[in-house]
Amino acid sequence: MKDKIKVGIIGTGSISQLHIGAYKKLKDVEVVAACDVNAQRVKEYARKYEIPNVFTDYKELLKMKEIDAVSVTTWNNFHAPISIDALKAGKNVLCEKPLALNATEAEEMVETSKKTGKLLMVGFVRRFGENAKILKQSVDQGELGKVYYAKTGVIRRWGNPGGWFSDKKRSGGGPIIDLGVHVIDLVRFLTGKPNAISVTASVFNRVGMKPEIKGINKYYPSDYSEYNDVEDAATALIKFDNGMTLFFEASWVMHVKEDHLYLSLYGDKAGAQMEPTIEYYEEKNGYFTNVNPLIDPTSYGFVHNFEEEIKHFIDCVKGGVTCLNPAEDGLAIMKILDAIYESGETGHEVIIKRKG
Ligand SMILES: NC(=O)c1ccc[n+]([C@@H]2O[C@H](COP(=O)([O-])OP(=O)(O)OC[C@H]3O[C@@H](n4cnc5c(N)ncnc54)[C@H](O)[C@@H]3O)[C@@H](O)[C@H]2O)c1
Numbered sequence: 509m510k511d512k513i514k515v516g517i518i519g520t521g522s523i524s525q526l527h528i529g530a531y532k533k534l535k536d537v538e539v540v541a542a543c544d545v546n547a548q549r550v551k552e553y554a555r556k557y558e559i560p561n562v563f564t565d566y567k568e569l570l571k572m573k574e575i576d577a578v579s580v581t582t583w584n585n586f587h588a589p590i591s592i593d594a595l596k597a598g599k600n601v602l603c604e605k606p607l608a609l610n611a612t613e614a615e616e617m618v619e620t621s622k623k624t625g626k627l628l629m630v631g632f633v634r635r636f637g638e639n640a641k642i643l644k645q646s647v648d649q650g651e652l653g654k655v656y657y658a659k660t661g662v663i664r665r666w667g668n669p670g671g672w673f674s675d676k677k678r679s680g681g682g683p684i685i686d687l688g689v690h691v692i693d694l695v696r697f698l699t700g701k702p703n704a705i706s707v708t709a710s711v712f713n714r715v716g717m718k719p720e721i722k723g724i725n726k727y728y729p730s731d732y733s734e735y736n737d738v739e740d741a742a743t744a745l746i747k748f749d750n751g752m753t754l755f756f757e758a759s760w761v762m763h764v765k766e767d768h769l770y771l772s773l774y775g776d777k778a779g780a781q782m783e784p785t786i787e788y789y790e791e792k793n794g795y796f797t798n799v800n801p802l803i804d805p806t807s808y809g810f811v812h813n814f815e816e817e818i819k820h821f822i823d824c825v826k827g828g829v830t831c832l833n834p835a836e837d838g839l840a841i842m843k844i845l846d847a848i849y850e851s852g853e854t855g856h857e858v859i860i861k862r863k864g
Contacts, residue, residue: 512536566594570597578600600824601628603617603835606842607839608680629834637807647698652776660691663769705860706747707745707747709743710852711849714740740760
């Protein structure tokens with residue numbers, strides 16, 4: 509393996525700033541190319557981060573033989589075609605979440621990775637936080653006993669970002685695919701990656717985007733527009749093949765007092781929550797006891813998590829390391845998200861079938 513891993517970044521919007529920030533910290537990495545369909549944006553990005561090769565067509569970037577690996581940080585609808593072309597061009601790929609628009613696309617991505625023998629890693633960045641690591645260790649060591657119930661939710665009172673996020677053909681959906689993907693993955697990851705077997709969901713579009721709201725702020729993407737054809741909230745009950753049931757909810761817009769994020773696991777020996785803070789609910793000497801591990805908040809912040817994720821990706825590209833975020837995990841989540849949308853549409857429970 510050569511001294512430096514050469515990287516290309518495809519999609520130079522908001523989240524690519526965290527990717528390049530993390531790559532720039534690694535001495536054995538050189539970001540040699542960037543691509544965006546927005547010529548002005550990619551030119552500015554390349555100037556800011558001193559990237560020598562600039563493209564507006566990703567296929568041209570993929571022709572660069574020296575590139576070992578790419579980050580795919582485009583709108584969701586380009587995750588599958590770009591990743592597949594990149595794998596076929598012999599590149600290792602770190603693809604942002606969600607892996608694809610749906611499980612059918614995700615399946616093709618996984619197959620292509622297998623056929624080409626190139627790495628396809630999915631950007632489940634929250635797995636790299638210290639809070640996730642601590643809790644996973646506890647679950648793995650049996651400290652909670654058998655986890656039979658979990659609850660997670662990401663609730664925003666006013667948080668539809670607009671632009672491509674709220675355009676279903678580019679995003680695949682609203683808060684389910686944007687926010688649900690992270691927290692459903694976390695529960696599955698923390699509890700040993702069980703497979704979902706059934707989903708009963710309600711998917712709402714009752715409040716809309718509410719662009720007229722004043723007095724509070726929200727995130728706006730680079731290319732904001734008020735086009736909106738996605739759900740504004742959803743709730744689901746997901747059952748897994750290890751006997752665990754997960755209650756999930758998410759919203760971009762809902763008449764709720766305040767935003768909140770939560771993730772709790774309930775075991776027959778102890779309970780724990782990872783969000784909003786890490787805590788354990790145990791029994792000690794006949795008393796119910798709460799335990800609060802003390803961890804530095806920067807060790808599970810956005811920047812830290814991206815730095816750890818990208819470092820791990822590069823370690824995998826160099827070889828000898830098992831990938832913590834294989835594309836198969838992205839596919840498992842897409843099957844759950846597809847089932848949530850299907851159950852919301854039909855009003856019925858959806859059974860998730862397994863191959864073979
Ligand atoms: N891991 C996380 O926590 C996290 C957070 C935010 C966003 N994301 C994901 O990152 C991705 C990008 O989100 P964002 O917020 O940066 O959006 P963004 O709109 O700011 O950036 C996306 C960029 O991709 C470019 N693009 C679109 N199609 C392209 C193509 N075919 N070729 C080249 N460039 C193309 C757009 O012009 C834009 O500059 C999404 O998949 C999103 O889900 C992940």
